[in-house]
Amino acid sequence: MDKALSNNECSIERVVNMKFVAIDEINHFEYHDAVIKKMEIIEDKMTWIVSQLNATIQNSQNSFTEDMCINECEIVFDHYKIEEIIFSAYKTFDSNQNLIESVDARTANSEDYIGIIEDTMKKSCHIVGMIEMPETSDDRKKACFGIDGDRDYFDMTFSFTKFTARWNEYNGKAWYEDKIWKEKA
Secondary structure, eight states, rough: OOEEEESSSOOOOOOOOSSSSEEEOGGGEEEEEEEEEEEEEEEEEEEEEEEEEEEOOSSSTOOSSSEEEEEEEEEEEOOEEEEEEEOOOEEEEEOOEEEEEEEEEOOOGGHHHHHHHHHHHOHHHEEEEEEEEEOOSSSEEEEEEEEEEEEEEEEEEEEESEEEEEEEEEEOOOOOHHHHHHOOO
16 A cells, blocks of 8 residues: 655655665664654555654764764665554643543554554654664564654554665754763763
8 A cells, every 4th residue: 555644745755866875774873853754655665754863873874973963864664564553551640640541551453553654644753762673583674663643652663674764964963962961961
């Protein structure tokens, strides 16, 4: 099923000749606070347009001495398969610390995955973090992304055969490289 999912008017352009290309370096990026501006699913590829993603110093395309913020990046997961989506448990309290609502964690049904992503992309969509997981028994790569879709927080785990990130420019050093944040660490 071909689907373009967006939370703004960003368009995915098929630009092959981008200045920087990192292949299978999923763990050489820092995803915290990155914004997924658009997600597109065509055949067996899932493509994300992401801003505020950081290339770590381990990234083959980062020649700087600090982690660098990428202005806008296209990420492609080849032969992707969503393994599971788990919505986080939460509790809501009033100002007097009285429990208003308690919701248990729940695993989404696989037939709802695309709808969940569509709903998330209608709002602000931030990546909270990424965990690279052990490869599957058929040598597929696997990762779990924490996604904050404004109203809902969920972990999306999926497998894929190839990870490609492409971008044209950096937008300065990563926010956490600033002296004020390093002093607090």
